[in-house]
Amino acid sequence: MSRLRLGPIVEEKPVKLTVELPGALFRQLGDYARVHAAENGLSEPVPPERLIAPMVERFIMSDRGFVRRRKPQP
Numbered sequence: 001m002s003r004l005r006l007g008p009i010v011e012e013k014p015v016k017l018t019v020e021l022p023g024a025l026f027r028q029l030g031d032y033a034r035v036h037a038a039e040n041g042l043s044e045p046v047p048p049e050r051l052i053a054p055m056v057e058r059f060i061m062s063d064r065g066f067v068r069r070r071k072p073q074p
Contacts, residue, residue: 004032004039006054009046019052 021029029048037045060066 004036005058006032006036006051008040009050009054014053 026048029051030045033045033048033051036042036051
């Protein structure tokens with residue numbers, strides 16, 4: 001079985017955002033959270049809303065075109 005792309009969730013000072021997701025996607029996030037918890041030895045799944053930021057970050061950092069064009073961080 002292949003491993004999930006998302007590893008452990010790192011705690012960082014959050015910035016509050018409000019987003020709307022289709023119900024089906026929210027349910028998939030809940031399913032992902034349960035599989036993620038089992039794979040990472042967590043007793044409880046991470047709340048689905050806490051998965052969104054690491055998933056988006058991983059997606060952005062895997063976009064080669066974006067990484068090439070991204071301005072260097074000071």
